[in-house]
Amino acid sequence: MQSVKTNENRIMLITGAAGGIGRATVKVFAEAGWAVIGVxxxxxxxxxxxxxxxxxxxxxxxxQLERIFEQAEAFSPTxxxxxxxxxxxxxxxxxxxxAEEWDQVMAHNLRSVFLGVKLAHPLLKAxxxxxxxxVSSVHAICTSANIASYAASKGGLLALTRAxxxxxxxxxxxxxxxxPGAVDTPMLRASMERGSLSGGTVLDRLENLARKTVNGRVAQPEEIARAIYFLADNNQSSFMTGQALVVDGGATARLSTE
Incomplete structure (x- = not known):
């Protein structure tokens, strides 16, 4: 059994801190007493x-990624x-x-994780x-039209997680x-604006999307943040590694033919 560390002495780093899920995650960890490095x-x-x-x-x-971890290490050596x-x-x-758009998605969503983990490893090991x-996506396991580069990056991230x-x-x-499945974030609302789902207003499209989940709604960012906290907190998930935690309101549980 591993020793329990108090939250006041724990430090995390999160990328995408200013987004919907990122902001909620910063709030959840900070309220739990962790020191947070946001990027x-x-x-x-x-x-x-x-x-x-x-x-x-x-x-x-x-x-820039190297400079991020230089600043992070100056803030905390672990x-x-x-x-x-x-x-x-x-x-x-x-x-x-x-090809440029494909490479842009891979650089942000997948290569940054590969390089960032190499830089973070010494701080975690210390x-x-x-x-x-x-943070992968349900698009790693079941996807839709017109989002191939994103789905491929998230599928690659899932395989990288296991490795x-x-x-x-x-x-x-x-x-x-x-x-995560559908989460009410600026990214999701932007995709609604682009017409990724048929319907009238953005609200109409969100409601149409919500009806496709078993729960009948889309997630709020804090719900995803709390699941992230569970996976990060060794006091709660110490025997979990290499796993994919699907948080999608049951969307992937339902047959498409139902």
């Missing part, structure tokens, strides 16, 4: 936790958890997706172990993925 290419605003550190940078740029949450989405038919939570879990187990570093 985003957009400004976070004045509401970032006072005990934490916000770094505005683009994780798709390997040089990490208890790394949350790879940042992602972009390009919604268009595969045949209309350019702590004596920790947790990595990769990292195996390689990092000797260092007492657990690696799991969370696969």
């Amino acid at each position: 985003d290419r957009r400004p976070f605003g004045e509401a970032f936790p006072s005990r934490g550190l916000f770094i505005q940078a683009d994780i798709a740029d390997p040089e 990490l208890d958890a790394l949350i790879n949450n940042a992602a972009i989405q390009i919604a268009k038919p595969l045949l209309e997706t350019s 702590q004596g172990g920790g947790a990595i939570v990769n 990292m879990a195996i390689e990092f187990a000797p260092d007492n570093i657990r690696v799991n993925a969370i696969l």
Whole structure:
């Protein structure tokens, strides 16, 4: 049985901190007493936790990624958890997706995790172990038209999660993925604006999407954040590694022919 560490001494780093799920995750961890290092290419605003550190940078740029972890190490020589949450989405038919757009999605959603984990590993190992939570998507296991690059990046992230879990187990570093379904975030609403689902207003499209889940609604960001916290907290999920936690309101449980 591993020793229990108090929340006041725990530190996490999350990418995509200024997005819908990211902001909710920052709030959940901070309220639980963790110190939070947030990273985003957009400004976070004045509401970032006072005990934490916000770094505005683009994780798709390997040089900026190195500087992120230099600043993180200066803030704290150890990490208890790394949350790879940042992602972009390009919604268009595969045949209309350019090589540049494909590479852009992979650089943000997949390559940044590969490079970031290599930089975070010494900080997690110095702590004596920790947790990595990769925010994948239900699109890793079942997808739809006109989102191939995003689905491929999230499927790759799920496979990478399993590989990292195996390689990092000797260092007492657990690696799991969370696969959210529809979440009411700016990214989802932007996809509604682009007409990814038929219907009238954005609200009409969200309601139509909600009806497709077993629960009959889309998730709120805090619901995903609490699942992320569960996977990151060694006091709750110490025997989980290499797993995919689907949080989708039952959407993938229902047959498409039903």
